[in-house]
Each structure stands twice: as C-alpha cells, then as structure tokens.
Amino acid sequence: MSYVELKDIRVSYDNKNNILKDLNLSIEKGELVSLLGPSGCGKTTTLRVIAGLIEPNDGEFLVDNQNLTKVPVHKREFGMVFQSYALFPHLTIKENVAFGLKLRKEKKNNIDKKVKDILEITGLEALSDRYPKQLSGGQRQRVALARALVIEPKLLLLDEPLSNLDAKLRLSMRIEIKRIQSKLGITSVFVTHDQEECFSISDKVAVMNKGVIEQFDTPEEIYKNPKTEFVARFIGFENFFTLTPTEDWKYKAVDGTVFQSNRDWEPGKQTGTIRPDDIEMAASTTQHTDNTVSGVIKVRTFLGKSYQYEVETSIGTLIANKADDVVYQVGDAVTLSIPAHKLIIV
Amino acid sequence: MRKNVSLKIFAGLVFAFLIVPLLIIIVTSFGTNSTIQFPIQGFTLEWYTKVFNNESFMDSFFLSLQVAFLATLLALIIGVPAAYSLARHTVFGRNWIKSFFLSPTIVPGLVVGYSMYQFIVIKFQFPIIQGLLLGHFLICLPYVIRVVGSTIEQLDFSIEEVSWTLGCTKIQTFIKVVLPNITSGIFASFMLAFINSFNNIPVSQFLSGPGVTMLPTSLMNYIEYNYDPSVSALSVVLMLGTVVLMFVIEKTLGLASIS
Numbered sequence: 001m002s003y004v005e006l007k008d009i010r011v012s013y014d015n016k017n018n019i020l021k022d023l024n025l026s027i028e029k030g031e032l033v034s035l036l037g038p039s040g041c042g043k044t045t046t047l048r049v050i051a052g053l054i055e056p057n058d059g060e061f062l063v064d065n066q067n068l069t070k071v072p073v074h075k076r077e078f079g080m081v082f083q084s085y086a087l088f089p090h091l092t093i094k095e096n097v098a099f100g101l102k103l104r105k106e107k108k109n110n111i112d113k114k115v116k117d118i119l120e121i122t123g124l125e126a127l128s129d130r131y132p133k134q135l136s137g138g139q140r141q142r143v144a145l146a147r148a149l150v151i152e153p154k155l156l157l158l159d160e161p162l163s164n165l166d167a168k169l170r171l172s173m174r175i176e177i178k179r180i181q182s183k184l185g186i187t188s189v190f191v192t193h194d195q196e197e198c199f200s201i202s203d204k205v206a207v208m209n210k211g212v213i214e215q216f217d218t219p220e221e222i223y224k225n226p227k228t229e230f231v232a233r234f235i236g237f238e239n240f241f242t243l244t245p246t247e248d249w250k251y252k253a254v255d256g257t258v259f260q261s262n263r264d265w266e267p268g269k270q271t272g273t274i275r276p277d278d279i280e281m282a283a284s285t286t287q288h289t290d291n292t293v294s295g296v297i298k299v300r301t302f303l304g305k306s307y308q309y310e311v312e313t314s315i316g317t318l319i320a321n322k323a324d325d326v327v328y329q330v331g332d333a334v335t336l337s338i339p340a341h342k343l344i345i346v
Numbered sequence: 347m348r349k350n351v352s353l354k355i356f357a358g359l360v361f362a363f364l365i366v367p368l369l370i371i372i373v374t375s376f377g378t379n380s381t382i383q384f385p386i387q388g389f390t391l392e393w394y395t396k397v398f399n400n401e402s403f404m405d406s407f408f409l410s411l412q413v414a415f416l417a418t419l420l421a422l423i424i425g426v427p428a429a430y431s432l433a434r435h436t437v438f439g440r441n442w443i444k445s446f447f448l449s450p451t452i453v454p455g456l457v458v459g460y461s462m463y464q465f466i467v468i469k470f471q472f473p474i475i476q477g478l479l480l481g482h483f484l485i486c487l488p489y490v491i492r493v494v495g496s497t498i499e500q501l502d503f504s505i506e507e508v509s510w511t512l513g514c515t516k517i518q519t520f521i522k523v524v525l526p527n528i529t530s531g532i533f534a535s536f537m538l539a540f541i542n543s544f545n546n547i548p549v550s551q552f553l554s555g556p557g558v559t560m561l562p563t564s565l566m567n568y569i570e571y572n573y574d575p576s577v578s579a580l581s582v583v584l585m586l587g588t589v590v591l592m593f594v595i596e597k598t599l600g601l602a603s604i605s
Binding site: 080084103 | 502504505507508509510511512513514515518523526527
C-alpha cells in the first residue's frame with residue numbers, strides 16, 4: 001500500500017464526457033511525482049481531485065490508509081501552490097505565511113517560530129513586512145511555497161508553479177523547489193506541461209493524455225523507453241514508421257527493409273520511432289544493411305548547433321539532426337542508419 | 347487643426363450649458379432679493395440660516411438621511427452575498443438574474459415609483475416608513491450588486507481556494523479573505539446607492555404619506571408656494587454633499603470603474 005493512492009477515479013461534469021477515467025496512481029512517501037501532459041489532458045483536474053477542490057464521480061482517494069474521498073478541502077491539510085501565486089493581497093508576507101497556522105489556533109510563540117524558520121528556508125526573511133504587490137514574481141512564488149509548507153502538510157500540491165516566471169528564474173526556482181522538497185522530505189505532486197522542468201525535478205512522472213495516464217515511470221525510463229506513441233511524441237520523438245514483427249527481435253518496414261531493436265516487443269505494437277538526434281546520416285552508399293534506409297534531402301533548417309534535415313525515404317519522411325561538421329545540400333542522396341539500441345517500438 | 351478647434355468650442359458650449367445653471371443657483375443663494383434673481387443685488391447668508399431653521403426642511407432632511415442610510419445598509423447586507431453568488435457560481439440563468447437586478451436603473455423612475463406604489467402601498471398596505479425603506483432598498487440594490495459584483499469578478503478566485511486548503515471553511519474564507527479585498531467596492535457602492543436613494547424623487551413621492559415627507563418632496567412643495575433663494579441655498583447644500591461623496595469615491599475606487 002503506497003502512501004497516496006488514487007483508485008479508479010472518474011470525473012465528469014455532464015456525465016457524458018469523462019475528464020478523467022479509471023485513473024490509478026500510487027505515490028510513495030517523500031516522492032515528488034509530476035503529472036505531465038498537454039493542456040486539457042486532465043493533469044490539473046487530477047491535482048484538484050487530490051486537493052479536494054473537485055469531488056470525483058467514482059473512485060477512491062487514500063492517504064496513509066485513510067479514505068479522504070469525502071473529506072472536504074479545508075480538513076485535508078494539504079499545502080497547495082497555484083500558478084497565479086494566489087497570495088492574499090491585504091496581508092503582509094509574514095501574515096500570509098502565518099494564515100494557516102493561526103487557523104490551527106497554535107500558540108503565538110509557536111507560530112512566530114515556525115514562520116521565521118520557513119521564511120529563512122525560503123530566503124524571505126528580509127521581505128516579511130512587505131505586501132505581495134511589492135514583490136517580484138519569483139519572490140511571490142517563494143511566499144506561496146512557504147505558506148503551503150509552514151502548515152506541515154501531508155501532501156504538497158503544485159499547479160504549474162513556474163509557468164508565470166521568466167526562463168532564467170524558472171530554472172533557479174525549480175532547483176529551489178527540489179531542494180526544499182527533499183530537505184523537508186515532503187510528498188509532492190507537481191503539475192506541468194514542460195517536460196524538461198518535469199524531468200529535472202521529479203522522482204516519477206505520469207504522462208497524461210485525454211484523462212488517462214499513458215505511462216507512469218521514472219524520468220529516465222520515460223525519456224529512453226516511451227511506452228506509447230503519444231508519450232513518444234510528447235517527449236520529442238519525431239519519426240514514426242510502420243513495422244511488422246517477423247522473427248525474434250526483427251521487424252520489416254513497408255519497403256521490406258529489416259530493422260532490429262533491442263527493446264521488447266508487446267503484442268499490438270507496430271510503430272517504430274526514434275529521436276531526430278539519434279539518426280545517423282552519411283553520404284549515400286549502395287551497400288544495404290539492416291537498419292538503414294536511403295533517401296533524398298528535401299528541406300534543411302539551421303538550428304544553431306546543428307542542422308535539421310527532412311529526408312524523403314522509402315519508409316516515409318524522416319527528420320534527422322546532424323552537427324554542422326559535414327553539411328549536406330538539399331537534393332543530396334543520403335543513407336540514414338537507425339541504431340538498434342535507439343529504435344523504440346510503440 | 348480647424349476641426350479640432352470647432353470640436354473644442356462645441357464641447358465648451360455643452361459644458362457651459364450643463365454648468366452655468368448650477369453656477370447661477372449658487373450665486374442666487376447668496377442674493378439679498380426676496381425672489382430668485384440674477385444678477386444679485388447684495389450678499390447675504392440669510393437664506394442658509396433660513397434653510398437650517400426651517401423645521402420641515404430639517405425634518406425631511408434627516409428622514410431622507412435615515413432612509414437612505416438604512417436602505418443602503420440593507421442593500422449591502424443582501425446585495426454583497428448576492429453579488430458573490432452571481433460572480434462565483436454558475437447559477438441557472440445568471441445573466442437574466444443580473445439584468446433583472448439592474449432593471450430599476452433602466453426602467454424610468456416614475457414607472458418604478460408607480461409600480462412600488464401599487465404593491466407596497468395599495469396591495470400589501472405597508473406602514474409608510476417601512477414602505478419607504480423597502481422602496482429605497484430596491485433603488486439601492488442594483489448599485490450594490492453591480493459595483494460589488496465587478497470588484498469580486500476582478501478578485502483572483504484562487505486566493506479563496508488557497509484559503510480553503512489552509513483550513514478555512516467557505517464562510518471563514520468569505521469573511522477573512524473576500525471581504526477585506528472588496529472593501530473599496532463596498533464603500534463605493536455604499537456611496538453611490540446612498541446618493542441615489544437620497545436624491546430619488548418618484549419613489550419617495552409615491553410612497554410617502556401624511557406627516558412623512560422626504561427632502562426632495564418637501565423641497566418641491568416649498569417651491570410651489572415660495573420662490574425665494576432658500577431653495578437655492580438648500581440646493582447648494584445638497585450639491586456640496588454630493589460633490590464631497592463623489593470626491594471620496596473617486597479617491598477610493600475611481601469613478602471610471604463604477605460607471
């Protein structure tokens with residue numbers, strides 16, 4: 001039994017279209033789990049079900065073996081950080097952070113100490129008497145984090161907390177969040193649509209699509225071994241071509257070319273996929289071996305550190321990135337080789 | 347440029363057309379003549395003392411003040427929660443309800459007054475004071491719902507959700523988080539509703555009865571038989587009050603956001 005369990009959660013607003021269907025998710029204590037997916041995939045809805053802001057139509061939600069499905073939001077004791085920061089404009093930073101503790105009727109000394117400690121951890125001591133509108137975006141986000149953490153929540157929920165920050169700040173804030181999260185050892189759920197952000201911060205990632213979790217794995221596993229075409233596309237695989245399994249570890253493409261892959265095959269899977277970076281490209285040779293196809297360059301795009309080529313081949317158009325040490329021209333005939341250890345079957 | 351100049355002249359004329367009668371009223375209130383005349387012969391404050399010593403003016407003034415104050419208060423008590431629900435919940439036919447609440451500001455005052463007379467006085471036979479209060483409450487309510495509603499709509503909903511996650515019930519959240527952040531809207535709607543109730547003639551006219559006269563009514567009664575500058579003086583006092591209130595609104599919320 002994991003620390004957090006979502007069992008067969010279904011959410012529907014009109015009882016016809018399901019926003020979430022048969023959603024199952026287990027989170028271990030102290031883990032940071034990300035929900036990753038495009039907008040409208042149900043990741044925020046999942047988070048709001050956990051928070052208690054949405055009641056699921058079916059299913060159960062348990063934390064620490066307690067069934068919280070029917071427990072109202074204000075009794076769940078989870079900390080939540082919103083995309084808009086959602087600081088109370090009429091309160092100072094100190095008062096914002098103390099808000100949750102005051103409701104718990106703790107002693108004033110206790111409150112002061114806890115507030116002071118968390119402001120120190122989040123590096124906000126100097127700002128404690130300011131009002132939210134006097135702070136920058138990054139500072140506000142830290143206040144929101146401090147306010148959620150100070151109540152020592154059983155769960156920390158983060159709803160796209162970094163998407164309103166600029167790129168540089170986003171990078172330092174995500175390191176900050178990870179640092180504080182692992183320091184306090186607090187079980188966290190992080191919602192994002194940014195795969196880099198999500199991979200760098202998470203212990204585990206749930207990739208979601210249309211209300212369903214497509215894959216729940218470690219970031220490395222998802223990056224290297226996507227289980228479905230949707231996951232592959234979402235994390236940067238751009239080449240997809242039909243393959244028919246023949247004998248052990250071998251596949252046949254539409255033009256008869258034989259491919260090998262080191263990855264397991266499961267029944268029903270017949271699409272080969274590879275990242276543009278993993279395709280090797282060379283000037284055309286007449287010699288034909290397994291895992292290679294010939295083609296003609298149709299489009300060349302300069303990407304800075306490399307060039308991207310669109311190559312028309314007998315198994316379809318493939319996209320390959322190649323460093324600029326050898327530059328090919330549009331119209332050149334090339335041979336693409338697709339290494340067996342990089343070819344994924346989804 | 348030519349076009350601009352003629353536009354400026356036109357705007358100036360419109361402005362003068364609006365402001366000059368008011369200026370004349372102000373000037374005549376200081377005149378020594380026994381009727382309202384312009385230009386004035388000499389300077390006196392006699393009419394102001396006369397206004398303040400006129401019992402019927404003073405009685406109706408305080409009555410108007412009390413009715414306006416109580417009606418506005420009542421409108422806030424009912425209107426703020428109503429505005430909150432309209433802004434936050436997907437109530438069935440929300441837009442219809444909103445338009446309905448605003449109807450007293452669109453329907454001609456005379457019609458509003460007459461229909462209230464039909465129901466409040468004739469059908470349900472309310473006592474005069476209660477009837478007046480009810481009528482003025484209905485004048486005030488649209489202003490509260492509209493102004494407070496727009497302030498609530500501008501408030502980030504997630505601060506309420508955060509407050510729930512921190513342990514507040516919905517009612518605690520309303521008191522601790524929503525109310526402190528909509529004070530400017532409440533204040534502005536209070537002022538606006540108060541001024542409109544205080545200056546309202548048709549509803550007061552229809553709903554008042556023997557011995558109970560609101561200020562605008564008693565002013566009109568007075569003009570019917572007397573045409574002396576104390577009317578001007580009273581008008582100046584009322585204008586001054588309204589200007590002060592509008593100034594306060596402008597300082598707290600800005601007039602642009604409520605019109």
